[in-house]
Amino acid sequence: MTEATKIPVLAVVGPTASGKTAAGVMLSQCYHGEVVSADSMQIYEGLDIATAKPTPEEMCGIPHHLIGCVPMDANFSVADYLALAKPVIADIHRRGKLPVLVGGAGMYVSSLLSNVQLAPTRQDARLRAEFQQYAAAHGNEALHQKLAQLDPEAAAAIHPNNLVRVVRALEVCILTGKTFTACKAESRIIPSPYHSLQIGLMYEDRQVLYDRIDRRVDEMVRAGMVEEAHAVYQNEALRTAYHAIGYKELIPYFENTMPLGECLDKIKQESRRYAKRQLTWFRKNPDIQWIILSKFDKKQEILEKCKKTIANSDLLCYNIS
Structure with a gap:
């Protein structure tokens, strides 16, 4: 072209x-x-x-x-x-x-x-679970160190607490036999x-x-965000929604462990943090x-x-x- x-x-x-x-x-x-x-x-x-x-x-x-x-x-x-x-x-x-x-x-x-150029995602649920369990038992830093041993460049670019990306990078390394960094470079040819x-x-x-x-956030509450989140919460199959800010923060309210006001404050706080990450x-x-x-x-x-x-x-x- x-x-x-x-x-x-x-x-x-x-x-x-x-x-x-x-x-x-x-x-x-x-x-x-x-x-x-x-x-x-x-x-x-x-x-x-x-x-x-x-x-x-x-x-x-x-x-x-x-x-x-x-x-x-x-x-x-x-x-x-x-x-x-x-x-x-x-x-x-x-x-x-x-x-x-x-x-x-x-x-x-x-x-x-x-x-x-990315092929449809190849995933290994067992492998991911092992990495996540390792992080839970030994800490995110320990899992991040495993990535540093396999791909120092990727480890330098990914924060240890970004568990999703650390796990994905390790998964790519193991499944492809290449570093995550090399796979990224090949994808931009x-x-x-x-x-x-x-x-x-x-x-x-x-x-x-x-x-x-x-x-x-206040406008969302008036528009029915709490009710929408509760409908999602009641359906255990809809775990994807729990990743969205505005849903997972309301779970303590639905489980009667935190007042609604505190949950809404948490949504605002997490939204501000997300905005900061986007800007970065x-x-x-x-x-x-x-x-x-x-x-x-x-x-x-x-x-x-x-x-x-x-x-x-x-x-x-x-x-x-």
Whole structure:
């Protein structure tokens, strides 16, 4: 694929509650786009309120893809996301529309736009259980040391307390006979079919973002988040939902071991921590063009800032205007 034939993709990324949904819709309206979600929890059906799925009113008639399309009890990986997202983007482009990638799942965004080649996830439940049991018995640091022995580079990049990634890296090492680092390098050999512009939304004052998060949690509660979470809690088969912020923190309330107010405070705290982790991830990406938002930015002002960034790029050369 030559540079001239690459598919243009506009991405809107950033931490939770930064206004990505509204920006993605407004930009889609301006540039004849359709939204492709890059959210690791909104993709599940039934997980609506706590994952902040956009409502029909918020979508403003703009088609949204990869939202609520995976069963709640299904395991879903980055490879699975790529398998769904690539044909959707190709179809949007084929119809003369602009794919607008919107979300805060940094691994989804970077893997897609970099054209990371991942085979459907090969897993070994027994092996994973052994690693998890070892960490429980000896500590996360001890398991992380096992990874350091097999793949020092991967161990240096993965925090010992990120147990999910440590276990996955070890699993890849054992199952493939290669280091996790080598497998990642091999996955990036094929050039990307996309010409992308990534716009990041970030508040100048971090406290403004945290206040937005707190208000959004309060709005979710009024919209029925507690009731939604209780329905999930009652179905033991829906363990996937327990990974989403807003569900697992309410379990103590449902089990009568913690007051509701404390659980909601925990949701706000975990949401703020998640936003901080997202910012840390995205800031490592030199390709992101940041829009620094202030406390007083209005939607139209944010739109104009985004349009200026687009005008200063070469994305419009790809016949999307």
